[in-house]
Amino acid sequence: MTDAMISAVGLRKSFGDFEAVKGIDVDVRRGEAFGFLGPNGAGKSSAMRMIAAVSPVSGGELRILGMDPAAHGPAIRGRLGVCPQEDTLDNELNVYDNLYIYGRYFGIDKALVRERVDELLDFVSLTDKATSRVEDLSGGMKRRLTIARSLVNRPDLLLLDEPTTGLDPQARHVLWDQLFRLKQAGVTLVITTHYMDEAEQLCDRLVVMDKGLIVAEGSPRELIDAHSTREVAELRFGVAPEGDSNEAMAEKVADLGDRVEVLPDRVLVYSDDGEAVIAGVHERGLQPAAVLVRRSTLEDVFLRLTGRSLVD
Incomplete structure (x- = not known):
């Protein structure tokens, strides 16, 4: 057999x-x-x-x-x-x-x-x-x-x-x-x-x-080990006082992680230490409206490999 x-x-x-x-x-x-x-x-x-x-x-x-x-x-x-x-x-x-x-x-x-x-x-x-x-x-x-x-x-x-x-x-x-x-x-x-x-x-x-x-x-x-990091820090800035977009905010934190992804409502920072990312954000005087540290998932891998655009 x-x-x-x-x-x-x-x-x-x-x-x-x-x-x-x-x-x-x-x-x-x-x-x-x-x-x-x-x-x-x-x-x-x-x-x-x-x-x-x-x-x-x-x-x-x-x-x-x-x-x-x-x-x-x-x-x-x-x-x-x-x-x-x-x-x-x-x-x-x-x-x-x-x-x-x-x-x-x-x-x-x-x-x-x-x-x-x-x-x-x-x-x-x-x-x-x-x-x-x-x-x-x-x-x-x-x-x-x-x-x-x-x-x-x-x-x-x-x-x-x-x-x-x-x-x-x-x-x-x-x-x-x-x-x-x-x-x-x-x-x-x-x-x-x-x-x-x-x-x-x-x-x-x-x-x-x-x-x-x-x-x-x-x-x-x-797959997670090969295509993502151990953790993801999610930063929700809302409407920044100076009018910065999420893209602009992402540039300010890009070096804190291995990769940064900008979404309409939040910035994702991929890193092996999400808490260190959050600490670095605050040290730079940035004040997100909400933060979340979570483990990387298969969904992060899937979206990185296949993209976020809809396929008809």
């Missing part, structure tokens, strides 16, 4: 003259949680569809579970679980039947499907909702049901596209706990997300994609 669940070398995806994925190398190991991060249009979804064996490869080599998706698509899909970004549950059926009928699509014996449905309802804490109609569930319950459905075939590899989009903080943390339990049970996870805290919580390793290319790869800690 190989430890390589996904192996891609020079992977490309084109739509006519447009190249969505421009030759990426990806290696996902058994039992890890691997993340794809990137702005809209970065190529994440195109890469995930190739990995799910539902979109043909335009170039390069791709092996999923040791198999070529062009030749063994059905065999690969039979061992995958897919949790799409949009819930595709059958609103006309109750919770139990959504899982039972989906399990029968895989040709699983009726008695075994019933056993698995009971296990999965318990796993996602929906046993008491088994006879409820899907349309009566909350958003968090629907998301948990979608994840349960993706597990009915006992997949070796679970693909999750924006698994917690639209959920409140409590529902997100419940799902994080369930995904962590899956990883502990040996399920390999591949996740796309726009939530940087989610990526930090769930992913052992991840890649940041931009314009069809991988621009960084590593664990969350490795």
Whole structure:
């Protein structure tokens, strides 16, 4: 048994003259949680569809579970679980039947499907909702049901596209706990997300994609160490008495850190010692209206690598 669940070398995806994925190398190991991060249009979804064996490869080599998706698509899909970004549950059926009928699509014996449905309802804490109609569930319950459905075939590899989009903080943390339990049970996870805290919580390793290319790869800690500083000092000056703009104020404190970033409402000073930055600001007679020292996060890395401009 190989430890390589996904192996891609020079992977490309084109739509006519447009190249969505421009030759990426990806290696996902058994039992890890691997993340794809990137702005809209970065190529994440195109890469995930190739990995799910539902979109043909335009170039390069791709092996999923040791198999070529062009030749063994059905065999690969039979061992995958897919949790799409949009819930595709059958609103006309109750919770139990959504899982039972989906399990029968895989040709699983009726008695075994019933056993698995009971296990999965318990796993996602929906046993008491088994006879409820899907349309009566909350958003968090629907998301948990979608994840349960993706597990009915006992997949070796679970693909999750924006698994917690639209959920409140409590529902997100419940799902994080369930995904962590899956990883502990040996399920390999591949996740796309726009939530940087989610990526930090769930992913052992991840890649940041931009314009069809991988621009960084590593664990969350490795990426922060490589592309940011230990801390960030946030300075909010408000309207300075002398009328200085944030750009002008940034020039006055630029040498206090490794890097300075100017935003409309604040100045960010990246440094390994945020408190020393604040002390230096006050020593120069500058009086910010508010200050905050925080640790660098994956979001700082993401924005530095892909920019702050919106991508349509």
